[in-house]
Amino acid sequence: MTRTVDELIAIMARLRDPENGCPWDVRQDFASIAPYTIEEAYEVVDAIDRGDMHDLRDELGDLLLQVIFHSRMAEEHGQFAFEDVVASICDKMVRRHPHVFGDTAHENDSARSRDWDRLKAEERAAKGSSDTSALAGISRGLPEWQRAVKLQKRAANVGFDWPDYRPVLDKIAEELEEVRHEFEHGADEARLADEIGDVLFVAANLARHAKVDVSRALRGANAKFERRFRAMEAIAANEGRELSSYSLDEQEGLWARVKREGLR
Numbered sequence: 001m002t003r004t005v006d007e008l009i010a011i012m013a014r015l016r017d018p019e020n021g022c023p024w025d026v027r028q029d030f031a032s033i034a035p036y037t038i039e040e041a042y043e044v045v046d047a048i049d050r051g052d053m054h055d056l057r058d059e060l061g062d063l064l065l066q067v068i069f070h071s072r073m074a075e076e077h078g079q080f081a082f083e084d085v086v087a088s089i090c091d092k093m094v095r096r097h098p099h100v101f102g103d104t105a106h107e108n109d110s111a112r113s114r115d116w117d118r119l120k121a122e123e124r125a126a127k128g129s130s131d132t133s134a135l136a137g138i139s140r141g142l143p144e145w146q147r148a149v150k151l152q153k154r155a156a157n158v159g160f161d162w163p164d165y166r167p168v169l170d171k172i173a174e175e176l177e178e179v180r181h182e183f184e185h186g187a188d189e190a191r192l193a194d195e196i197g198d199v200l201f202v203a204a205n206l207a208r209h210a211k212v213d214v215s216r217a218l219r220g221a222n223a224k225f226e227r228r229f230r231a232m233e234a235i236a237a238n239e240g241r242e243l244s245s246y247s248l249d250e251q252e253g254l255w256a257r258v259k260r261e262g263l264r
Contacts, residue, residue, distance in 0.1 A: 008064070008065070009072070011067070012025075013072060016072055017071070025069075028069070029073065032189075033070065033073075036066060037063075037066040037070070040062045040065075040066050041061075041063060043059045044059045044063055044181060045215075045219075049219060064108055067085065071084075073074045086147055087185065095119065095123075096116060096120070098115075098119075099112065099115075110157075113153075113157065114157050117134075117157060120137055121136065134158050135151055135154050136155050138150045138151060138154065139185070145200075145214045145215055145218065146214070146215060148200075148214075149205075152204065152208055153208065164209065165210060168202060168205050168206045168209055169206065171202045172199065172202050172203060172206060175199045175202055176197065178195045179195045179196055179199060182195050195250070228258045228259070229259075231258045232251065232254040232255060232258055235254055235257070
């Protein structure tokens with residue numbers, strides 16, 4: 001049976017009906033739904049990372065439902081409808097790709113990126129924004145790792161960037177020494193947070209220079225840690241013990257054993 005977006009829009013309208021709809025759906029507003037929107041986006045990424053196309057199909061549907069949900073609430077307030085969302089993104093994609101839909105030619109990816117930023121700046125100006133900074137328009141709602149990389153890319157577009165990874169590595173070493181200094185001299189929580197933030201910011205810059213997606217790299221590290229830790233728990237269980245009953249040295253021995261056995 002073929003389903004259409006129009007049917008999904010109608011389903012959402014029914015769910016939001018004040019008299020005959022779902023009480024939970026009727027109670028929601030933009031702010032209460034926003035966390036679910038973020039969660040669904042992450043679940044899409046998780047399905048991609050796992051290479052699970054069945055889950056990806058389902059998670060994309062869940063994400064689409066979030067767009068329909070927000071659009072329906074906006075329509076109820078007389079702001080816009082789903083059709084306006086579609087029209088807006090179609091116009092934007094054509095406008096931002098003059099090298100595809102027009103006669104513009106770019107000599108390389110850097111030139112294309114600069115042109116993209118220029119077009120976005122023109123859009124902000126058309127909306128009445130007076131912020132002309134190269135960093136204007138970077139959402140504060142992004143995960144901070146992602147926002148750090150976007151800030152760095154924008155700065156790089158105007159030439160404020162290291163030439164390669166080597167000075168970035170030197171900067172990481174410098175920032176780590178500053179963290180060590182704060183620990184050894186009894187720094188307060190605010191100073192430590194500031195210095196550790198610098199380490200994380202430069203680490204994001206290193207990933208950018210390596211052309212490594214920070215979020216994906218961190219997800220991979222998290223997944224690897226989880227696999228190895230669970231393997232340690234399994235070894236402990238086979239020995240009839242709880243992992244917490246091992247000393248730290250013993251636990252580190254289990255960790256080394258798991259690594260030697262090739263669990264990545």
